[in-house]
Amino acid sequence: MTGGAAGGLLVVGDVVTDIVARHHSPLAPATDTAARIATLPGGAGANVACWAARSGAEDVRVLARVGADTVDTHERVLRASGVRPHLVADPAAPTGTVVCLVGADGERTFLTDSGAVLRLCADDWDGELLAGIGHLHVSGYLFFADASRAAARLAMEAARARSIPVSVDPASAGFISRFGTDRFLAAIAGADVLLPSHHEAALLTGCSEPAGAAAELSRRFPLVVSTRGARGALVAESGTVVARVPARPATVVDTTGAGDAFTGAFLAARLAGHGPVEAARHGCRIAADAVTVIGGRPRRPG
Numbered sequence: 001m002t003g004g005a006a007g008g009l010l011v012v013g014d015v016v017t018d019i020v021a022r023h024h025s026p027l028a029p030a031t032d033t034a035a036r037i038a039t040l041p042g043g044a045g046a047n048v049a050c051w052a053a054r055s056g057a058e059d060v061r062v063l064a065r066v067g068a069d070t071v072d073t074h075e076r077v078l079r080a081s082g083v084r085p086h087l088v089a090d091p092a093a094p095t096g097t098v099v100c101l102v103g104a105d106g107e108r109t110f111l112t113d114s115g116a117v118l119r120l121c122a123d124d125w126d127g128e129l130l131a132g133i134g135h136l137h138v139s140g141y142l143f144f145a146d147a148s149r150a151a152a153r154l155a156m157e158a159a160r161a162r163s164i165p166v167s168v169d170p171a172s173a174g175f176i177s178r179f180g181t182d183r184f185l186a187a188i189a190g191a192d193v194l195l196p197s198h199h200e201a202a203l204l205t206g207c208s209e210p211a212g213a214a215a216e217l218s219r220r221f222p223l224v225v226s227t228r229g230a231r232g233a234l235v236a237e238s239g240t241v242v243a244r245v246p247a248r249p250a251t252v253v254d255t256t257g258a259g260d261a262f263t264g265a266f267l268a269a270r271l272a273g274h275g276p277v278e279a280a281r282h283g284c285r286i287a288a289d290a291v292t293v294i295g296g297r298p299r300r301p302g
Contacts, residue, residue: 007134007164008059009052009267012155013045014117014141015064015074015087016096020256020295024104040295041077042098043117044171045139047257047296051264053082054298055286057271061086063129063155065116067095081297088124090116106252106291118145125154134271136164137263140171143187144179156190167193169263170200177203185220194221195263198234201226210234211241225280227262227287229255233280243277248288257296262287 023035049062061084066074068089078085096115102108120142130136136159142148159166168191170176176184181204188194194217196204201213201224211234214226218236226234232247265286269279293299 007271008061008132009049009057009135009137009271010129010133010155011045011049011052011060011062011137011139012120012142012152013048013062013064013137013139014043014096014114015041015046015062015066015078015085016043016098016115016117017070018042018098018100018256018295020100020102020254022102022254022294026103027101038294040297041074042100042256042296043096043139044141044169044260044296045137046074046078046083047260048137048139048169048264048267049083050078050081050297051257051261051286051290052268053264055265055268055282057264057268059132060084061129061133063120063124064088065090065093065120065124067093067116070095086129088120090119093119100254100256102254102256106255108254108256114141114145117141118148120151121147122150122154125151125158127158129155130158130162130164133159133164135267136166137267138166138168138188138191140169140184140188141175143184144172144175149187153187160190165192167191167195167263167267169259170194170196170204173197173199173203176200189220191221193223193225195225195227195266197259198226198228211236211244215239215241223276225266225276225283227259227283229258232284233262235276235280237276243280245277245280245284247284250288250291252291254294255291257290257293258287260296261290261298
């Protein structure tokens, strides 16, 4: 996969509300821990879309389900970030909520209530969403429930029928572990690009060595780009790591959106015609910006 694809980017995934709690001292059981708390828009799929738009991708769209009570707010915020929202208002389930506990080192732990996210279903899919699209990206969170998995597979099959490349972000080592690695790999079969963290790559292969895990996954998927936080990213094709891309130095405030920023910037660069290695370099540059921002989205003007 040496060239990019013309056209826009469609992300099928998740839009949630993030509650980010930054605590500079260890969590104290059975009492209070001082923290600074912010409520922000989030969701891996929506974050990727926003970072892709910030990175220059044109005609970025996102399909997701949210609670009916917050659909207007999330649509407004996405439009302000240059993303065209296609949000299904769920009358029965609230918008997904993620509590992000961020320690003094910027590392985070998530408490996740998926809410409406996993209620995305095949009836929510419209093939016209692919009109003018050059790449489909699917958030891995959708594969952990029957209804949303069916919707994700329908989108992937529709894209492949139009020769539109498909990427998947595995999303969560914890969820994959409970779902089953073999089941997950079967569910995402046919993806052209896999974008795991090194933790997810290790889980999916049983190989703890990052390069070995990335290489092994690239025997299943044509292109694998595995992120390694402060150690950058690995690019693997046909069973071989073809590049080790260094991270950019940054003062870490919050790592919540780093992987999503990398993915959004990587996909924007691919759509602009850059090869995988240059796209990964662009991803590392933007991820370094992301860790200086509280929450998972780019800074908004003002």
